[in-house]
Amino acid sequence: MTTTSDQPVISDLSGLPHWETIPEDLPGAIAEVKRAIRARIEASGRSVAEVAAEIEDFLRGEIADIEATRTRGEDVWPVIEYADIEAGTVSEQQLAALARRGCAVIRGHFPREQAEAWDRAAVDYVDSNRFFETYRGPADDFFASLGSEMSKPEIYPIYWSPSQMEARQHPRMATVQSFLNARWTHESEGRTWFDPDRDTLYPDRLRRRPPGTDSGGLGTHLDPGTLDLWMTEGYQQHFRHLWDGDVAAYDPWDAAYRTEAAQYPGSTMCSAFRTFQGWTALSEMRNDQGVLHTVPIPKAMAYLMLRPLLDDVEDTDMCGVAINRTFPVNSRFHELLLPAVSSIPDVVPGDSVWWHCDMIHSVAPVKDQQGWGNVMYIPAAPWCAKNEAYVATVREAFRAGRSPADFPEEDYEADWTGRFTEADLNDIGRRGLGIA
Secondary structure (H helix, E strand, C coil): CCCCCCCCCCCCCCCCCCCCCCCCCHHHHHHHHHHHHHHHHHHCCCCHHHHHHHHHHHHHHHHHHHHHHHHCCCCCCCEEEHHHHHHCCCCHHHHHHHHHHCEEEEECCCCHHHHHHHHHHHHHHHHHCCHHHHCCCCCCHHHHCCCCCCCCCCEECCCCCHHHHHHHCCHHHHHHHHHHHCCCECEECCEECCEEEEECCCCCCEEEECCCCCECCEEEEECCCCCHHHHCHHHHHHCHHHHCCCHHHCCCCECCCCCCCCCCCCCCCCCCCCCEEEEEECCCECCCCCCEEECCCCCHHHHHHHHHHCCCCCCCCCCCCCCCCCEECCHHHHHHHHHHCEECCCECCCCEEEEECCCCEEECCECCCCCCEEEEECCECEECHHHHHHHHHHHHHHHHCCCCCCCCCCCHHHHCCCCCCHHHCCHHHHHHCCCC
16 A cells, blocks of 8 residues: 555555444355455465464463463562552563563552452442342343352442442552553554543442352453454454464554444443453452463464464354354364463452453352452553543443443442442543543
8 A cells, every 4th residue: 555655554454344333144244254364364475374373383482481480480470569650660671571471460559458448338338228139130141150159249230339439530540550551552553542641430340259159260251352353444454464464563562443443232342442451459369269360472362363264163153252242262262372371469458450451361260269359340441532432421321320331231329329429530530531
């Protein structure tokens, strides 16, 4: 594609079919886009198998390093002190580890006493509003699979408690989110894709898992989207280097085009662009007590995108990826990656846990859990076109006490007392919700 001297060179993907909404003939569209992507890769002079083999060789090297790290008894997950983030003294070695692994634990993100106070306040909030007397059971098929055998839910469909909102708009949260957003390339292709220093306060739920719980965990999966990742124009541009057969040029830290890309609707998808998924610990958790695991290799996404194009996958199949389901990672198609699955280190109240938005993750099962397993889910979701559109719906849900649009319409908090209100917002919160 020719450009003038002051314009970036952008891949011409006009030959790829795309569907900005779910196509009526979904199997036919899948087969069509797979044929087109294969042909485009082969036009580079390499076969799909050769391109896939390149990323597989890279992954084997990363997996070997992860296994060696575990064998030495070292943490696979980088650990960074909040004080160093605040002071700007995070070392180059730590930054390199974060870029390579795509995840980190932030120690002392909040003082322990603050996190424990938020945990107590969350209990008071749900108890005073008789949540357990009115709870109607899991409305989310995915998180229902956690399968806690306790009488109370493990995931609370609560969004607007003072505890959650105070944490979302806290200056320490904004500091960490800006630090993490800055790990990404937010300006490329002559465009600015997001503002790293302004978050949209993406609302998510609480988890409170009591001692003694038997929980089924969550299988390996990822959350950035489903078939839209191959089939919409914006995501085709985001993965353009892969479709040009150039694995080396694909950068999982470049946000180009994805902050504007269309997504197919579904109850398990996230409408926002998150640089990192994350949660803040409200209790102590040992790393053998049903905690988060990841495949700590951001560039594994290249393999997941290329894998359905290989000859052992049916023409109408994307390795099990389907509308309104989480993106699955399994031994049938992705056995190569599974030895890399690695647990977080032990955490204490006030630590926070973060992982790249495209990272494969899971929650381990647990029998007779020792101690509580309590977290607030708070990601980094910087201001961009996609998030600005979503936050308009968040504002209305916040004001009405309703469940946000990405979640089942349970609306428990609509008539609750003690709910966080617009009058309680500070400058960070008002800016993040787009309230002047």
